[in-house]
Amino acid sequence: MRNFVEISIGIIIAFFLYTIIGKISFSLSQLLNFFTLAVIYFAITKGELYGACIGTVCGLIQDSFSLGVFGISGLSKTLIGFLAGFIAQRINVLPLVRNFLFILVLIIGETALSLFLYYFISAEYAREITPLILFQPLCTAILGSIVFLFLRKFRVLSF
Amino acid sequence: MRLFLKEKKKAIILFSLIFFHLILISFQVPLGDKQNYFERAIFSVFSPVQHGVIFFFKKAGEIWNDYFYLWEVQKMNKELKEEMFLLRQENSQLRRALRRLKAERDIRNFISNLHDSFLVTRVIGIDARNIYKSIIIAKGSLDGLKKNMVVLDWQGHLVGRIIDPISLKEARVQLITDIESGVSVISLKSRAGGVLKGDGKGNCRLEYIYPTQKVNNGEELVTSGLDHIFPPGIKVGTIVSIKTEASLFKIIKVKTSFEFSELDLVVVILGDSKDVLLKGE
Structure with missing residues (x-):
């Protein structure tokens, strides 16, 4: 029950930030992916199964708020969530630089997988990709590593 | 069998989720931009949250502005802006209509119907995948919005049209910059x-x-x-x-x-847009 409440709050916070950032700046909303950060956070703290399930939920929410193929973000986030949890169970990914690289690689993987699936389904979709999306892994990884650093400082996150 | 399931639990759940998504994708691809019921359901559940967040921040901002700064002036200014906004819309539509309308009675009919034909609303969300595809507005089926209703900006320029999903208090607008528009x-x-x-x-x-x-x-x-x-x-x-x-x-x-950067308030033409703009013709 506690896990369910924590995860629900986490997803709502991600959705809240996604909405607010979209209202503040359209460009900024393309650079930061709060849903992915939520997935990675829960994958690290709760394990790969939670990562995969939260990835499914977050991905489908993101899909339902965009015009595209419903399920692509869901699939990529599910895989990223599982992978994040799997790696975090075996390697300490919390030190700042390692954490940054960990998030960066995961989000690059997610972006690449989404793009591949869109190309695979229709090259027409790939034409819609805005260059800003390509900077999303870097910006989200910087934000994510800073957030995780603070969470560690306040002992919310530990390995 | 039970032991096998226990040992392979993680792999089974992961592959089930992947399979679930592949089913979703394969259902969605032939539909194109049409939404399936599952997507509509998620949109209907979360769009009020989005609406609430925007409403909360808007109200918080308003309280700050209204109470800590020139309350009366702010209010009057806001009313005048809204009035100007509507008048601009009316003016722009009237100009267009006047070019076409000939009989005076037609003009009167047109004017009397015009004011009720617009619905001013706020943009509360954008498309997470591509900002130039769609936006979410803070009016829905309860306000009389229907698919294919035309959406304009504050100066009467075309922004897009309403598409599915339309929830009770939110709706999605396909922008004219969308590749499929x-x-x-x-x-x-x-x-x-x-x-x-x-x-x-x-x-x-x-x-x-x-x-x-x-x-x-x-x-x-x-x-x-x-x-x-x-x-x-x-x-x-x-x-x-x-x-x-x-x-x-x-x-x-x-x-x-x-x-695009000025898309905060938009106008929806209610009813059959052709009837609204061509009334009296």
């Missing part, structure tokens, strides 16, 4: 007609213009009404570049009339 347009100067399609990057392309047809940079495009969705005469954009290559048609880039 199509608007029948005509040039005001050369009268060349074509289909305006989004390029997914904030601009549009004018398609199906033969190399022999004369069109020039700077020409303004308006809706032609031939698509039976967008009423004729709404300003859509301006031609910014023309290339004539070895292809069958010219490659024409169009800058939209609406400014």
Whole structure:
């Protein structure tokens, strides 16, 4: 029950930030992916199964708020969530630089997988990709590593 | 068997989730931009949350502004702005209509119906995948919104049309910059007609213009009404570049009339937009 409440709050916070950032700046909303950060956070703290399930939920929410193929973000986030949890169970990914690289690689993987699936389904979709999306892994990884650093400082996150 | 399931629990759940997504994707691909029930359900559940967040921040901002700064002035200014906003819309539609309407009685009928035909609303969300595809607005089926209703910006420029899903208090608008959007347009100067399609990057392309047809940079495009969705005469954009290559048609880039960064308030034309704008004709 506690896990369910924590995860629900986490997803709502991600959705809240996604909405607010979209209202503040359209460009900024393309650079930061709060849903992915939520997935990675829960994958690290709760394990790969939670990562995969939260990835499914977050991905489908993101899909339902965009015009595209419903399920692509869901699939990529599910895989990223599982992978994040799997790696975090075996390697300490919390030190700042390692954490940054960990998030960066995961989000690059997610972006690449989404793009591949869109190309695979229709090259027409790939034409819609805005260059800003390509900077999303870097910006989200910087934000994510800073957030995780603070969470560690306040002992919310530990390995 | 039970031991096997226990040992392979993680792999089984992961593959079940992947399988679930592959099923979703394979159902979605033939539907194109149409939403399935599952997507509609998620949208209906979360769009009120989005609405609430925006409402909360708007109210918080208003409280700050209203109570800590010139409360009365702020209020009056806001009312005047809203009034000006509506008047601009009316003015722009009236100008268009006056060009066409002849009989005085028709004009009276048109004016009396016009004011109730607009619905001003706020943009509360954008498309997470591509900001130039769609937006979410803070009015829904309870406010009378229906699919294909036309959406304009504060100056009366075409922004897009309402598409599914429409929840009780929120609706999605497909922007004209979406790659899958199509608007029948005509040039005001050369009268060349074509289909305006989004390029997914904030601009549009004018398609199906033969190399022999004369069109020039700077020409303004308006809706032609031939698509039976967008009423004729709404300003859509301006031609910014023309290339004539070895292809069958010219490659024409169009800058939209609406400014994406200024999309905060929009206007929805209620009812059949053609009836609203052409009343009395």
